[in-house]
Amino acid sequence: MRYLSEAHPELVEKAMAEGFTERDLRKAVGEAIMDARRQQVGRRIGRLPNNSTKISFPE
Numbered sequence: 001m002r003y004l005s006e007a008h009p010e011l012v013e014k015a016m017a018e019g020f021t022e023r024d025l026r027k028a029v030g031e032a033i034m035d036a037r038r039q040q041v042g043r044r045i046g047r048l049p050n051n052s053t054k055i056s057f058p059e
Helices: 002-008 009-017 022-045
Strands: none
Touching: 002 009, 009 022
C-alpha cells in the first residue's frame, strides 16, 4: 500500500474517501497485475489482443 500511495496519492485518497479499504485497493491492484501478466503471455503466443489493462475497484 505504501508504494501505491507514494506513486498515486490522489488516487488513494479518492478511493478511501469513496469507502474503499486498503484491502480493497491491494486486491484491485493485484488483480490488475495478474490480468496484465495473462495478457502479456497471451500476446506472446498470439491469442489475445493488445489491449491496455484497466484497474477496477470491487463494488
